[in-house]
Amino acid sequence: MLVLLIVLLEVVVMSVSFATTQLKVYKLSNGATLIVNPRDDTTAVSLQVWFRVGSIYENYQQKGMAHFLEHMLFNGSEEYPYGEIDRLVEEMGGDINAGTSKDYTFYYITVAQPYWQQALRLLYQLTQKPLLQEQMVEKEKPIVIEELRRGKDNPSNVLWEELEKLAYKVSPYRFPIIGFEETIQKFNREMLLEFFRNFYQPQNMYVVVVGDVDPQEVLKVTEETFGKETGRRVPFSDFLPEPDWSQNRFKKLEDPRLERAMWAIAWKTVPAGEKEYYALVVLDQILGGGRTSLFYRELREKGLVYSVSTGDMGRPRDNLYVIYATFDPSKYQEVKERIFKLMQDLSTNLSDEDVEKAKERIINGEVFTQEKPQREAYFIGYSATVIGRLDYYLYFENNIRSVRKIDVLRVLERYFLGRPYVELLMVPKR
Structure with a gap:
């Protein structure tokens, strides 16, 4: 009886509806998840396929493979030769x-x-029927390596790569997405096929459709396509978390291509999607959310910096919160001291009104961006694939509204004030 029950469960399509939205979630028999949000307020439809795989899932020999495979999938499939899918989408007026x-x-x-x-x-x-031909692997290698080299010629890319190397000594987040020349050069069809079969398969897949569609029709087409693929167990990825920092870390680089200093400072912070994370989002809006933010008023408008921006990496583990600024090299110490003082003063000066205004700006911004089906589909896919639960998408507004001043101050104290940080300073080389 138990065996029969298991067999029956394997062929049934599970459907879940949420009372707060029209969102429909279907679990296909092969393990794939289909998420549909029907909307009659738009004539566009965004269709997305998400896989829980990126550079942190690679071993060292595979470094750069997730990115490389993305390139390879546009090099022809079983039914369409190289360039044909792009041409057909263009003919439809799509993107x-x-x-x-x-x-x-x-x-x-x-x-x-x-x-x-x-x-x-x-x-x-x-995404499911790429040819992955050896000749196309060899064709793609110099293209990706050239992309890697161009990245190293960009000081901004160098700054972010060096910052993550400084922040992470154990975590796989320390490696660049694009990989290394030495690993890319050794890629072959067999390696790519193994990686593809492990991760580009139903049990690691989320299909997201947002727009003017009938969910049952979408389910039917999905079953006729993605539903035919065989689901397999996803390989275990041995993720080593980054130990807490015991002291500050600092690195200074000189670059002859620069005309002004570029500076980034980062703290380890709450993972994306956790309860405290919403208070971090509100704190970020207060510190760096546009022209009304504290840093813009006190740093940009007063001429201390050319630019300033803030934000976290949106990671479900080993998350970082970063402040980035550009300024005259002679103002480095003044800028750093001013930022630290502004954050310290916030612990006593923050008002309930500041928090409420920040919350409204966040919510209004999300409402505006999600008017576009593509943006909403991205939010849904990110929630399901990265955060691991749709609650992040479904209840984002409610969770932001529930944030109080005490929550923002708690995050400020717990993750920033007096806590270890890493900073990278890049200055012009004279």
Whole structure:
């Protein structure tokens, strides 16, 4: 009886609806998850396929493979030769692209409503039926290596790579997404196929569709395409968390390409999606959220910096909060001292009104950006794939509204004031 029950469970499609939204979630029999948000306020449909794989899932020999594989998937599939999928999407007036991060990889097509079925079938071919030919692997290597070299010619890229190397000594977040020349040069078809089969498969997949669609029709097309693939156990990834920092870390670089100093300072902070995280989002809005923010008024408008921005990395573990600024090299010490004083003073000067205004700006900004189906689909895919639960998308506004001044101050005290930090200063080389 137990065996029969297991078999029955394996062939059923599970459907979940949420009372607070029209969102439909279907668990296909092969382990793939389909998430549909039907909207009648738009004529566009965004279709996205997300995989829980990025550079942190690679071993050293695979460094750069998640990004490389993203390139390879656009080099032809079983039904469409190289360039044909791009041409078809362009004929539909649509947009197609992909992205690889340290935590995830996703592919998307956004089209007008009449073309959504064709677009979904194209995404299936793109992500599940790539040819991965050896000759195309060799063709792609110099392209990716040239991209890597161009990145090293960009001082901003150098700053962020060096900052993460300074911050992470154990965590796989210390490695660049694009990998290294020595690893890329050794990639071959067999290595890519193994990586593809391990991670580009139903049990590691989220299909997200947002727009003017009927969820049952989307489910039918998804079952006819992605639902035919075989689900397999996803390999265990041995993620080593970064130990807490015992002291501050500082590194200074000189670069002849610079005309002004570039500076980044980072603290280890609360993982994305946890309860405290929403207070961090509000704190970030207060510190660096646009022209009304504390840093813009006190640093940019008063001429101490050319630019200043803030934000966290949005990571579900080993998350970092970063303040980035550019300024005249002679003002480094003054800028740093001023930032530290502003943050310290906030612990006594923060008002309930400041918090409420920050919350409203965050919520209004999210409402505006999610008017676009592509942005909303991204939020849903990120919530399911990276955070690991749709609550992050479903209840984001409610969680922001629940933040109080005491919550913001608690995050400020727990993660910033008097806590170890890492900082990287890049100055012009004379």
